[in-house]
Amino acid sequence: MQAPKVIITYETAPSHQWCWLPQWYSGGDSAYCLLAKFSRLNVLSIREICEVFIKPNPKTGIKFEKGHPHYPRVDLRFSSNLSIGRLANILKLDPASLQSGFIDTLFPNAARSSAPYLKWCSTCAGNGFHSAVYQLDFVHACPLHKTTLLHRCRKCGSQLPYELHAPTGGTLFCCPRCRADAAPTLSTPKQGFAISDESAAALASHVDLIRFADQLPTLIAKCRASAGSPHMPLVLSKPDNRQRSLSFRHFVTDVLTAVSFKGSRQAQQELHLLAPISTFVGMHEIENTRVTQSKKRRVTPGAVGVANATDQKLAEATAIYRAIRRYLWRHRVCGHRACARYAMKSLWWDLDGEKTDVFCTTALAFMRWRMHWEGRRVPSRMSERPERAAVAYGLLGWISMTAPIPSVYWSKKFEAWLNASILSAACFDSFRDWEERCATDVRKGKTTWDFRDHDNYARRHWACSGRGTSFEPGLFFLEPLLGATSQFGEQEPFDRMHFLHSRQIIDRLKR
DSSP, rough: OOOOOOOOOOOOOOOOOOOOOOGGOSSSOOOHHHHHHHHHHHTOOOOHHHHHSSSSSOOTTTTSSSOOOOOOEEEEEEEETTTTTHHHHHHHHHHHHHOOOHHHOOOOTTTSSSOSSSOOOOHHTTTTTGGGGSTTTTOBTTTTTBOOBBBSOOTTTTBSSSOTTTTSSTTTTTTTTTTOBSGGGGGGGSSSOOOHHHHHHHHHHHHHHHHHHHHHHHHHHHHHHHHHHOOEEEEEEOOOTTHHHHHHHHHHHHHHHHOOOOOOOHHHTTTTOOOSEEEEEGGGGTTTTHHHHHHHOOOOOOOHHHHHHHHHHHHHHHHHHHHHHHHHHIIIIGGEEEEEEEEHHHHOOOOOTTTEEEHHHHHHHHHHHHHHHHHHHHHGGGGGTTTTTOOOHHHHHHHTTTTTOOTTTTHHHHHHHHHHHHHHHHHHHHHEEEEEEHHHHHEEEEEEEEGGGOOOOOOOOOOSOSSSSSSSSSEEEEEOOOOSSSSSSOOOOOOHHHHHHHHHHHHOOOO
C-alpha cells in the first residue's frame, strides 16, 4: 500500500452557485461582516475570498511561486479594489446597500481618521453583526449595547487588520497571530444572523446622526458666509442619544436658517422661522477683550488661573441652581412639601442600588432631582444648611462635561449669560424627566435608586451664535417642547390622606 501524497494546486476558487442566506443580512452590516459571513458559510479562507472578489495584479508576486497570482492588499474601509458588482450578484443585494458598508461612503470626511484595525462589540459579533460606524476613532462604545468596543485579541493582545490580504492565514474575525476566533457563533449552524428591527432602526438613526455631524463644518461655513460674518462664533449642543437623529437635524437646520436670514424680525415671524428665546447685547467698550488681552500677554494660564475660573463658574452655577430649586419648591412641589420634608428626614442611609416602594410622586421626583444635581447618595443630608453643604458634584460634572468651551470673542459676561441659559434649561428638563420616571415607577409599584441614572435624562438641543456685542448680538436658541402646552405635566392632588399614605410607605422603608 502506497503512502498518501499531498497535492498542492493553485487553481482559482470554483465559480459555481455559492451558498448564502438572506436571513444573514441585517441591512447595516459592514463589508468586513458580510465577507466574514460569506466565507464561514462557504468555508473559504482569506485567500479564496481574494480570488473571488479581488482582481489580481498583472505582475506575479516575488514571494510566490510561478503562476501564483498576486492580489493587492485591500483596505475594507474603502470600496476601491473590491468587485462590488460581483459581491452584489452573489449575495443578491442592491449595490447601493453594499456601498453603505464602507466608511468612505458613509463618512467621507472621517474615513481617513478611522481605525485600520477591527473594532467590534462582543455581543454584536455573537449575533453575527458588525457596523462600519464602529471603526470611527471617536466611537468607543456600541450604540446598541452600550459596551466598550474591543480592538485587540483577548488571547494574545494583537490587533485584527481591517483588510483583505491573501498571505494572511485563517479567516475573517480570527486573530492572524494566535488564530483565536472573535465570532465563534458564525461557525455554528444557525438559520439567521441578523439584529432585530428595533436595533436596526436605532443603529440607522445613530448612523444618520454621525453622517449629519460629518457634514456640519461645511454647513456652518455656508451659514457664516450667508450671514456676512466668516468668523462668527456658532456653538451647538451635543445631540441627545435618547432622541432620534431627525430631531437634531431639524433643529440645526432651523438654527442655521434663522442665523443666515437677513430680513427683519417681522419677516422672520411671517416665514415661521425659529426665533431665539433670549438675546445678549453687551457694551461696545468690552468687545473682544479676550482677544486683546491674549495678544498682550501671550502666556498660557497656569493651574491657579484655571482653578479660579472653575471656582467662579461653580459659584455662578450654584446660585442659578438654588434659584431654580426655590422656584420648584414654591410653585411645583407646593402642597407636597410635607411629603418631601418627611422623606428627606427619614431616609438617612445610602440608597444607591436599593429597590423600594414608591411614595408621593412629586416628592420623590424632587428628591431624585436634588440628588442628581447635588451629587448626594443620602437624602437626609440634603436638609443641611448651605454653609455646611458639601460641593455639588452634579453641577461640577455639568461644568466639566456639558458647559460650552468659551470662544476668544466672548466676554466673561456673555459666557456667564450663556452658561446660565443652558444650565437653566438642563435643570428644568431633568426635573420634567424625573417626574415622568417617578410616574412610571408609581404604576409599577417599585423604584430603583441607581446613581448611574442621574445623568441619563432627555435633553433639549440648544445653539448659540454671535459675539454678544452691539454689531453682532448673541442669540440663544432652544429646542421647543413638542406636543406640550406647559413646562411640566399633570400633578397628583394633595390632601391629608395622601400625606398619611406616603408617610406610612416611608415608615416601612426605615432601617
